Amino acid sequence: MADALLSAEEVGVRFGDFQALSGMSIAVEPHTIHALIGPNGAGKTTFFNAITGVRRPDTGRITLEGRPITRAPAYRRVRYGMARSFQVTNIYPALTACENVRLAVQARHRREGWIFWRSPAARADILDETGALLSQLGILDRANTRAGELSHGAQRLLEIGMALGANPRIICLDEPLAGMGIDDVHRTKSLITDLRKRMAVLLIEHNMSVVLSISDQITVMSQGRKIAAGTPDVIRNDPSVRAAYLGSAA
């Protein structure tokens, strides 16, 4: 997999005596949607945290575009082109939707974050980009609403928008559809599909019909290990996957 955008090899994470993750490997190709599925407690979010720098892995190696990032802190991985969203909505509830996204866009303009002698409003380009992102998410009309007062669906979209602010080459989405109503699910599904044109998507999701319809590659995890990997067709017909997971959902 020489042309993988993100590659993780033999990643292991241990919490005290509990081996949460062992020998996890994955290779995400550019401009693909790669889904990570598995029952609750399979270690998907732990793996996400290791990839995105929230929790350093105890073993293994992670590279982004060939650059080793195993020990890089989370903020630096964003600069290298990787962004993430969170399973539990993790926004700035007291700030407006606009400010939530603007902060993410501003982070990409590194020098801007150190300017103390003028208002952020002076950067029309950052504000324009923020507006464009809000409009892409379909929440531009709520730009000046406090994020904590948005509906759950809008908060989930904002969560993705904050990751998009980094303009990443790979975006890691942790259960973006969790708790969404049917309309928001459709909107988010087509949003994710559109993202593939601009970046790679690594996705944790429990909504099997969405995963099977939009993914290019699927990796199945159970009890901290990879038990299968392949295209949706391969996964759908894999007996071990059916036994471990799909049996109840598909």
Place this chain on the structure above:
Amino acid sequence: MNDQARFPDRTTALVLVLVVLMPLVMPATLATQILIFAIATLSVILLFGSVGLLSFGQGLYLGAGAYVAGLLLRDVHIGLLPAILAATLATTVLAALLGAIIVRRRDIYFVMLTLAFAQMAYFAALALKDFTGGENGLSGLPRNFGISGLPIASPLAFYGLTGVLFSLAFLLVQRLNASPVGSVLVAIRDNEARTAAIGYNVAIYKLAAFAIAGGIVGLAGALHAAFLGFVPPTDIELEMSQRLVVMGLIGGVGSPAGSLIGAAFYILVSEGLSQVWARWMALIALLIIAIVLYLPGGLWSIGARLSAAAKREKHHG
């Protein structure tokens, strides 16, 4: 962008007017004392209000600024302004060095580290008698100053200098809050983990805020030394750190203007009550309880509430 503080705003004008009016309604020395403590409290408000960092150790940098300025004035005979500047820079560097250790920890551990360093500094000051005068304090500072020919001899002239320096520190904090840096500091306060996840080096921002706050409170210390003509060891005592937090809470950490309100209230109440009742601090304690329970924005927020109510009234009427 209604989250972002504006600069300059009505608060800027109001505070600058108060600085001009204060010596007209009270003795200049009392007004000077208020502004010196307002500068010091500004550092607590910058850390707690803007970044969410509660420092129980700002007295350390106040004391350090006072000793540095005191020694420079007494032994090196550099002018008042160079001594104040040098003390401000020295405490900025000191806060950056200690902050590099302190900002590694969060929440209660952060508070405990600020407290531990402050306590350590107090005993160090007592031990280093040759420099600090130990328990007797650092005495023998010159009493007559001048700045490029202008004599700073009268209490009012010294108030003028303090007023200018307070205004500069106040404007700096307001400007900072209403800038891109300020927006990142607010982001850290509201959700530190997410701020790292969207690409900010949170530790460096915290360290920068800690160093700037150290310089601001060090400036207050330097002025205090020149004002008293003496550096009492109480400047670096833990009680000083505590007093600055109390002034911040009373005034309100939501706005840099809270520093002036908190310091003025505390000092005027202590002036008024300490004559009548030696246990006046008990009233301050009661007030703190009341503010924490019923007025988390401090006294400053009363004004904000009243003006919001007045606006509502206008809309209805």
